[in-house]
Amino acid sequence: MMNTSSIDPRVMKELLQLQLLSKMSLISGDTSSTSSTDDSGDFSELLQALMGQAGGTTDSQDVLSGLTGMAADTGNGIPSSMYALNRAYTPLSTTASAESDSGSQYDSIIEAASRRYGVDPALIKGVIQQESDFNHQAVSSAGAKGLMQLMDGTGAGFGVTNAFDPQQNVDAGTHFLSNLINKYNGNEGVALAAYNAGPGRIDRVGIRTDQDLANKLHLLPKETQTYISKVLGYKQTFST
Known part of the structure; x- marks a missing residue:
């Protein structure tokens, strides 16, 4: 797997935000499969670009799973639904x-x-x-x-x-x-x-x-x- 420590933490945060946005139809109000596909494509392209900048190769699904896990494990008492809402909207x-x-x-x-x-x-x-x-x-x-x-x-x-x-x-x-x-x-x-x-x-x-x-x-x-x-x-x- 890629060593994600070589990526700026702020960029990793933006990746997490983009992935969460693509999953949260309750915020966007758009439940169409086309919109979801487009958002996922944007995320994948950005992820692949960052992987290239980091100078390594990996399975993008592994990295995606890691980012999603970061979102699910809040560790600070905030309900997961509100944590996702917060991360998706906070620039x-x-x-x-x-x-x-x-x-x-x-x-x-x-x-x-x-x-x-x-x-x-x-x-x-x-x-x-x-x-x-x-x-x-x-x-x-x-x-x-x-x-x-x-x-x-x-x-x-x-x-x-x-x-x-x-x-x-x-x-x-x-x-x-x-x-x-x-x-x-x-x-x-x-x-x-x-x-x-x-x-x-x-x-x-x-x-x-x-x-x-x-x-x-x-x-x-x-x-x-x-x-x-x-x-x-x-x-x-x-x-x-």
């Missing part, structure tokens, strides 16, 4: 962005909120990264404000008097996120979907677990689909 630029701007000046605030509401600090950071890129003065076109992009009504419900104050914003945003995680029995993917699209919409679709989310992901807005996977990707980066 290399996601990790680079999180590493370059971790908002370390807010670490003490995030840690305090994490302890108070029992939410993983890496998940809080992932939400902040996606929502505001750690800009405490961020304002969305819809009027969401601050680090965790709180709407005025939501913030007021959690006692926020100044949404641009990092401590108030992170405390309220984490409290809200904690409520959603509890509502959906610890299914973080569903909680993130509700944080982005609203719990009412998630409930109307009939999503209660991460497996439900994987099965019905195509019923949610594209923005929400991408949001979930990016936040989970950021969480993974901040956990290391």
Whole structure:
């Protein structure tokens, strides 16, 4: 078999993402055999090219099996369906962005909120990264404000008097996120979907677990689909 250690790990990640995308009709919404064949062909061509660059020959099916095994064995407690969703949607630029701007000046605030509401600090950071890129003065076109992009009504419900104050914003945003995680029995993917699209919409679709989310992901807005996977990707980066 080919020595895959000679291939850049980032390239191996892209290979894994491409293979997963070709297998996940629940994300693409395309169940046609033609599309699946084309995606597999793209993967095979890229794999063969990389094999040539590595200066060796091997059975492509062996390498493919190894990559698929990497996807199945998460080793971090993330359900396999959500892990596949996360990997399929998370580009290399996601990790680079999180590493370059971790908002370390807010670490003490995030840690305090994490302890108070029992939410993983890496998940809080992932939400902040996606929502505001750690800009405490961020304002969305819809009027969401601050680090965790709180709407005025939501913030007021959690006692926020100044949404641009990092401590108030992170405390309220984490409290809200904690409520959603509890509502959906610890299914973080569903909680993130509700944080982005609203719990009412998630409930109307009939999503209660991460497996439900994987099965019905195509019923949610594209923005929400991408949001979930990016936040989970950021969480993974901040956990290391």
